[in-house]
Amino acid sequence: xxxxxxxxxxxxxxxxxxxxxxxxxxxxxxxxxxxxxxxxxxxxxxxxxxxxxxxxxxxxxxxxxxxxxxxxxxxxxxxxxxxxxxxxxxxxxxxxxxxxxxxxxxxxxxxxxxxxxxxxxxxxxxxxxxxxxxxxxxxxxxxxxxxxxxxxxxxxxxxxxxxxxxxxxxxxxxxxxxxxxxxxxxxxxxxxxxxxxxxxxxxxxxxxxxxxxxxxxxxxxxxxxxxxxxxxxxxxxxxxxxxxxxxxxxxxxxxxxxxxxxxxxxxxxxxxxxxxxxxxxxxxxxxxxxxxxxxxxxxxxxxxxxxxxxxxxxxxxxxxxxxxxxxxxxxxxxxxxxxxxxxxxxxxxxxxxxxxxxxxxxxxxxxxxxxxxxxxxxxxxxxxxxxxxxxxxxxxxxxxxxxxxxxxxxxxxxxxxxxxxxxxxxxxxxxxxxxxxxxxxxxxxxxxxxxxxxxxxxxxxxxxxxxxxxxxxxxxxxxxxxxxxxxxxx
Numbered sequence: 001x002x003x004x005x006x007x008x009x010x011x012x013x014x015x016x017x018x019x020x021x022x023x024x025x026x027x028x029x030x031x032x033x034x035x036x037x038x039x040x041x042x043x044x045x046x047x048x049x050x051x052x053x054x055x056x057x058x059x060x061x062x063x064x065x066x067x068x069x070x071x072x073x074x075x076x077x078x079x080x081x082x083x084x085x086x087x088x089x090x091x092x093x094x095x096x097x098x099x100x101x102x103x104x105x106x107x108x109x110x111x112x113x114x115x116x117x118x119x120x121x122x123x124x125x126x127x128x129x130x131x132x133x134x135x136x137x138x139x140x141x142x143x144x145x146x147x148x149x150x151x152x153x154x155x156x157x158x159x160x161x162x163x164x165x166x167x168x169x170x171x172x173x174x175x176x177x178x179x180x181x182x183x184x185x186x187x188x189x190x191x192x193x194x195x196x197x198x199x200x201x202x203x204x205x206x207x208x209x210x211x212x213x214x215x216x217x218x219x220x221x222x223x224x225x226x227x228x229x230x231x232x233x234x235x236x237x238x239x240x241x242x243x244x245x246x247x248x249x250x251x252x253x254x255x256x257x258x259x260x261x262x263x264x265x266x267x268x269x270x271x272x273x274x275x276x277x278x279x280x281x282x283x284x285x286x287x288x289x290x291x292x293x294x295x296x297x298x299x300x301x302x303x304x305x306x307x308x309x310x311x312x313x314x315x316x317x318x319x320x321x322x323x324x325x326x327x328x329x330x331x332x333x334x335x336x337x338x339x340x341x342x343x344x345x346x347x348x349x350x351x352x353x354x355x356x357x358x359x360x361x362x363x364x365x366x367x368x369x370x371x372x373x374x375x376x377x378x379x380x381x382x383x384x385x386x387x388x389x390x391x392x393x394x395x396x397x398x399x400x401x402x403x404x405x406x407x408x409x410x411x412x413x414x415x416x417x418x419x420x421x422x423x424x425x426x427x428x429x430x431x432x433x434x435x436x437x438x439x440x441x442x443x444x445x446x447x448x449x450x451x452x453x454x455x456x457x458x459x460x461x462x463x464x465x466x467x468x469x470x471x472x473x474x475x476x477x478x479x480x481x482x483x484x485x486x487x488x489x490x
Contacts, residue, residue, distance in 0.1 A: 002320075004092050004185060008039045010046060010208065011191035013053035014201030020045040025181050025208060030098040030327040031318035031363040037096065039184050042207035047176070047217040050205035054147045054174040055223050057202030064144065064172040068123035075119030075169055077197035082112035082162075082189065089189050093158065097183040098327040099282060100319040107186065110446065111162035117446050118166040118467070125171065125467055130475075137478045142471035144173040145249065146225030149218045151211075151239070152187065153231045154180035154329055155285040155386075161187045163446075163461050164228045164251075165194075165204055171470040173226065176205045178215050182329050184208040211235065216242070224248060226470070230287070231255070232384075233409075233455055251459030251469045253451055255384050256412025259292035259405040260441060261427060262303065263398070266417035270439065272306045275390065278415070278441030280314060280368050283328050284388035288413045288450075290441045291385060294401050297394040304352050304372045304392055311353035311368035311390075317361065327364045328387055334364040337387035341369060344380035349373050349391070382408050398427070406432045411453030415441050434460070 007024070009016040023041035028034065042050075057063070063071060082089070086108035093104030127140035148168045152160045157180050168175045179187040191206040207214065219227055220242040229239050230253040243250050260278065262271050271293075278290030295303045317323035328334050334357055341355045354369030366387050374381050374391040381391050395401040405414055414433035416424050428436040434451045437443045444450070449463035459469045 002091075004037055004088075004095055006037050008037065008185060008188050008208075010040045010042050010050075011188065011195070011204070011206045012046065012050045013205065014195065019043065020049070025210075027096050027183070027185065028330070029095050029363070030329050031320070033331070033363050037185060039208045042178070042209035042214045044213065044217045046207055046209070047214060047221060050176045050207055051147060051218075051221050051223050053202035054176050054205055057200050058144075058146050058174045060200070062200045063169070063174070063203060066172075068125075071170065071172065072119040072122035074197055074199060075115045075122065075166060078190075078193045078199070079112040079115035079119065081193035081196045082108060082115065085189050085193065086112075089158065089186055092185040092189070094320045096185045097154070097157070098319050098329065100322055100326060102322070103282070103319065107156065107158045108189075111158045111190070113446055114159070114162040114166040118170040121464060121467060122170040125471065127473075132477070135479055135481045137480055139476055141474040141476065142171070143474045144171050144471060146173060147223060148173045148175050148226040148228060148470070149221070149224045150175055150177040150228040151215055151218065151231065152177065152180060153287075154182040155282065155287070157183055158186035158189070160230050161190055161206075163466070165190060167461075167466050167470045169199070169203065171467060173470055174203050176207070176218060176224075178218055179206060179208045181208055181210055219243065220245070222246065227251070229253070236457065249472075251451075251461065252457035253287065253459070253461060254455060254457040255287045255386075256289075256410040256452060256456045257292065257382065257384050257408045258288060258290055258410070258413040258415070258433065259294050260290045260415030260417060260437075261401045261405055262293060262295045262299070263416070263418040263420070263423055263427075264296050264299065265419045265423070267419065268299070268303060268306065271417040272303070272310055274415075274417070274439070274441045275307065276310045276314075279390045280311070280325055280388045281442075283326050283366065285328060285386055288435070288442070290413075290415055291389065292381060292391045292393060292405075294393045294395055294404050297396055300372070300392070300394050304370065307390065307392065308352040308370045311370050314368050316358055316365055316367070318363070325365070325368050325388060328366055329364070331364050333386070334366055337366050337385055337389065340380060340383070340385050341371075341389060344371055344374070344378060344391075347378050347380070348375070349378060349380055354388070376404055376407055384410070398423075402427065402430045406430075409455040412451075412456035413437065
C-alpha cells in the first residue's frame with residue numbers, strides 16, 4: 001500500500017460530512033511537492049454545527065453520568081482501534097507529514113497509548129473532603145469545563161490531538177478539534193477510532209480548515225468553554241485575545257528555543273548523538289527541539305568538528321525511503337528556514353555544515369545545519385527556526401552557561417550533559433524550563449508532564465498533571481444538623 005484515501009470529510013456529530021459550503025483543501029506530500037489528497041474545508045457554518053453537537057452531548061451528561069471505569073473502558077476501545085489502524089496511520093504520516101514509516105508507526109502507537117494511559121486514570125481523578133466540624137459535610141468535585149476547543153499543529157498532529165482528546169474524554173468534556181491544514185490526515189483516524197468504539201455522538205468532532213476563518217471561528221465561538229492550543233507565540237496571542245473576551249481558560253504550548261549545556265566532564269560523543277537526535281529528528285520541526293548547544297570555549301573546536309561530521313553523515317530524502325533527514329512541511333517553511341540561515345551568515349555566524357535548501361531534491365528539504373561563532377544577540381540564537389538548524393554558543397564558567405540558556409523569551413525545555421550528579425542537580429535547578437533533560441534529549445514520555453515557562457506558554461500536557469487542566473473545582477458544603485441559614489462567603 002503506497003497511497004492514502006484521496007478525499008477526507010469532516011467528522012461532526014458522529015457522521016462523516018462534507019463542508020457545508022463544499023470547499024476542499026489540497027494536501028501536499030512535502031517530500032515530492034505533489035498533491036496526494038483533499039479534505040473538506042470547514043468554515044463558520046461547520047464550526048457552528050460541530051460546537052452545537054458537542055454542546056448537546058455535554059448537556060446530555062452521557063459522558064459525565066457514565067461510571068468513570070466504563071468511560072475508561074471506552075477509551076481502551078479507541079486505543080484498540082488506533083492500534084489496528086497503525087499501518088494505515090504510518091503511511092498517512094509519511095505521505096502528508098514527511099515522517100518515516102517507522103516514525104509514523106511510532107506516532108500511531110503513542111496516540112493509542114494516550115488513550116490507554118488516560119483511560120486508566122478516568123476513575124482515579126478524585127475530590128476531597130474538607131472537615132468543618134460536626135454539623136457539616138464539605139467536599140470538592142473535579143468538574144469538566146464543557147466544550148473544549150482544540151487546535152493542533154502540523155508537526156505532530158496525531159500525538160498532540162490524541163493527548164488532548166484523551167484528557168477531555170477522561171474528564172467528561174466534549175471536543176471540537178481543528179486539524180492543521182498542512183497535514184490533517186492522521187487526525188481523522190482518531191475520529192474513525194472513536195466512531196468504531198461507539199463514543200456518544202457529538203463527544204468528539206474533528207474538522208480541518210484554515211486558521212484565519214475556521215480556527216478564528218472556533219476560538220471565538222460563544223459556546224466554547226475551554227481552549228487547548230499548540231503552535232506559535234503569535235497565533236497563541238491572537239487566541240488569548242479572543243479567549244479574554246469571554247474569560248475562557250486556556251492551555252497554551254507555544255514553542256521554544258531550547259538549549260543543551262555541555263559541561264567539561266561530559267561524554268562528548270554521547271552528547272553529540274543526543275544533540276543530533278534533539279535537532280535533526282523530524283527535520284527539526286519539534287517545539288522541544290534542542291536548537292542550541294552551549295559548550296565550554298576550550299571544547300568548541302572539537303565539538304563543532306564532531307557535530308558537523310554528524311550532520312554531514314545523515315542521509316537526506318523522503319521518509320518513506322527511511323532517510324535520516326526528512327522534508328520540512330512546505331515550500332514556505334523551507335524558504336523561511338533558509339532565509340534565517342542566510343541572515344545568520346550575514347550577521348557573522350559560520351555554517352560548519354549545511355545552511356541551505358537541498359536544490360538537487362524535489363520536495364522541501366533543508367540541509368542539516370550547524371552554526372558556530374554564534375553570539376547570543378543573533379536572531380538565530382534567539383528565535384525559533386523550526387528546522388534542522390543548530391546554533392553552537394560558548395561559555396567560560398557555569399553561571400555564564402546558565403545565563404545563556406535562560407537568555408531567550410522561551411522556557412520550554414533545557415538539557416544538561418555531565419557525568420557529575422551535583423552539577424546536574426545544580427543546573428536543573430537554575431534552568432528556567434518546563435522540562436530539563438539530563439544526558440538524553442527527549443528523555444521522558446507520555447507519563448511526564450510537558451509545558452512551558454515564560455513565553456513558551458502555560459498549563460501542562462502529558463502525565464497525570466494534565467488532567468487538572470481539563471477540570472475545575474466545585475465545592476459543596478452541606479449543613480447536616482439543625483436549621484437556620486448559613487453564613488455566606490466571599
